[in-house]
Amino acid sequence: MQIDLTGKKALITGGSRGIGRAIALRLAAAGADVVINYLRQKSRAEETAEQIRQFGREALILKANVANERNLQQMFNEIQSRFGKLDILVSNAASGVLKSALELTLHHWHWTMDINAAALIPMAQHLTRIMPPGGPATIVAVSSLGAIRAIPNYTAVGASKAALESVIRHLAAELARSNVHVNAVSAGIVETDALRHFPNREQLISGSLEKTPAGRLTTPEDVADVVLFLCSPLSTMIHGQTIIVDGGYSILG
Numbered sequence: 001m002q003i004d005l006t007g008k009k010a011l012i013t014g015g016s017r018g019i020g021r022a023i024a025l026r027l028a029a030a031g032a033d034v035v036i037n038y039l040r041q042k043s044r045a046e047e048t049a050e051q052i053r054q055f056g057r058e059a060l061i062l063k064a065n066v067a068n069e070r071n072l073q074q075m076f077n078e079i080q081s082r083f084g085k086l087d088i089l090v091s092n093a094a095s096g097v098l099k100s101a102l103e104l105t106l107h108h109w110h111w112t113m114d115i116n117a118a119a120l121i122p123m124a125q126h127l128t129r130i131m132p133p134g135g136p137a138t139i140v141a142v143s144s145l146g147a148i149r150a151i152p153n154y155t156a157v158g159a160s161k162a163a164l165e166s167v168i169r170h171l172a173a174e175l176a177r178s179n180v181h182v183n184a185v186s187a188g189i190v191e192t193d194a195l196r197h198f199p200n201r202e203q204l205i206s207g208s209l210e211k212t213p214a215g216r217l218t219t220p221e222d223v224a225d226v227v228l229f230l231c232s233p234l235s236t237m238i239h240g241q242t243i244i245v246d247g248g249y250s251i252l253g
Contacts, residue, residue, distance in 0.1 A: 003232040006031035009083040010231070013037040013066050013123070014093030016045035019142060019190060022220035023090055024048055025055075026228045033058035035079055035086075037093065039065055058083075066093045066119040067111075076126035088231050089127045091120050091141040091164075096157035109156055116160035120167050128178065135179025138231045141168055142223070143186040143242055145250055161186075165242050172240030183238055185226050188218040188246025214247030222247075 010027045014020040015036040024034045025048070034052050036059060038045040049059035060082055064071035079086050095115045097108035120141060131137040145151070146158030147165050165184055172182035189208035208217060226245050229235055244250055 001234075003030050003228055003234070005088075005231065008032040008087040008231075009035070009079070009085055010088035010090065011035040011037060011079060011086055012090045012092055013119075014039075015090075016041050016048050016061075019187065019220045019223050020090075020092040021048045021051075022224040023092065023142075023227045025051055026221070026224035027088065027090075027231065028052040028055045028057040028059070030228060030232075031057070032088065032231075033083065034060075035083075036061045037064055037066070037075065039063065039093070065115075066091075066123065067114040069122055072119070072122050072126060076123075076130060080130045085132050086127055086130050086137070087132065088138045089123060089140070090227060091123060091139070093119070094142070094157075096160060098153045098157065099155075100153055101155040104156055112156040113160045113163060116157065117163035117167055120164060120171070124171050124175070124182075128175070128180065131180070137180045139168075139171065139175075139180065139182040140227050140230050141165075141184040142227075143184045145186060145188060145244070145246065147186065147242075149250070168242065169240040176239050181230070181235065181239060183230050183235070183240065184242040185223055185230070186242050186244045186246075187223045188212070188244070188249045190218050190220060190223065208249060211252055212247040212249045213252070216247065218246055 010032045012020050012024045015024045016038040028034050036045045036048050045061040049061050052059035062075050064075040096112035143161045143165050146154045147161035168184045223245050
């Protein structure tokens with residue numbers, strides 16, 4: 001069964017690389033026009049946009065810090081001006097401080113929480129403003145196993161992802177009757193640029209490989225496949241859920 005998103009307009013925050021890029025390309029391959037949000041690496045955003053255009057789809061790149069309300073207002077105004085609407089919001093942009101709990105400051109905490117969790121609330125508000133009247137519209141957030149597992153140096157990020165999953169549930173309950181489908185995808189260990197910042201990177205990779213029943217690491221494309229499913233009519237009755245994509249790693253305790 002082929003998923004057809006022709007005519008849909010999608011925004012992927014943090015969409016220039018890694019999981020965000022894989023999601024953008026998967027949605028474009030299914031027929032969606034895609035907005036790539038980035039903050040620092042314009043050249044990589046342009047590379048992703050060019051790949052989207054190779055599918056015959058429109059691509060728009062927009063620089064914005066998702067934790068800045070003025071940036072968000074400008075970004076969504078530009079999307080409305082260019083496309084007239086937004087059908088799909090994928091909240092993938094993430095940041096955070098990788099330190100032990102005893103080394104964290106409140107600045108570290110607020111920075112991580114604002115980008116990874118709090119930003120979804122104003123983005124959802126903007127989506128409902130420019131979505132098609134009566135819907136459907138889709139929100140998918142990218143979470144991680146740190147929301148439910150203790151991972152070394154992951155206190156702030158893990159807490160922000162737990163908060164993100166809670167926001168997803170509350171948004172789903174509020175928006176379901178408006179024909180907005182809100183869910184999250186939680187990825188296992190994925191070897192992306194973000195993983196390079198972990199001081200215990202090699203240990204995480206080797207430990208995950210050893211404990212994953214599927215026998216390999218999760219790829220960005222694995223995550224993108226589930227996001228595509230959640231953006232399709234096949235997932236109409238899935239609301240407020242976090243779907244774990246980890247090759248079975250989390251079921252072993």
